[in-house]
Amino acid sequence: MNPPPSPPAPRRRADAAANRARIVQAAREAVAESGDIALNAVAKQAGVGQGTLYRHFPTREDLLAEVYRQEVDELVAAAPALLIEYEPAEALARWFDRVADYARVKRGVLAAVEVAVWRDLTTHSLGPIGDAVTTLLEAGRADGSLRPDVDARDVILLIGYLSRLDDAEWDTRARHLLDVVLDGLRPRT
Incomplete structure (x- = not known):
């Protein structure tokens, strides 16, 4: 008997996916500009709160x-x-x-x-x-x-x-x- 199939991975809500994309883009820009990355500055640049940043990237x-x-x-x-x-x-x-x-x-x-x-x-x-x-x-x-x-x-x-x-x-x-x-x-x- 085969085990039941795994449930599909949860889909991100559109706003959560957009937040994640903005966070990554802000981090990319910070790294390219100075090689330094301050998470609070990334969150601010991405227009999200610290909690949102940490939910996506612990x-x-x-x-x-x-x-x-x-x-x-x-x-x-x-x-x-x-x-x-x-x-x-x-x-x-x-x-x-x-x-x-x-x-x-x-x-x-x-x-x-x-x-x-x-x-x-x-x-x-x-x-x-x-x-x-x-x-x-x-x-x-x-x-x-x-x-x-x-x-x-x-x-x-x-x-x-x-x-x-x-x-x-x-x-x-x-x-x-x-x-x-x-x-x-x-x-x-």
């Missing part, structure tokens, strides 16, 4: 983990979407623009959470991000706009330097260095 780490997961999900989803709209090399260039934004948030999140939390977050994001890079590289290899001898691991290692940039030089260097990487991914003439 700890600071829970909130930061959700910000990070959403960043990864959006970054991964961007790769195939960009390939629909742009040629592979241009799609990769635009994806790198998104990588710069992602890396800034990632750096802020990882600086704010305990080591065990950030290890878990990064372990679970490498596979999907590698898959997104592979999708872009394969499309570029197929049309000849990207080198055939580069794989996703190469690209991930190259863009990993973003974590070493100082805040003071982020705006002037991050996208420039991604352009340098992109130039290195194009076939030699």
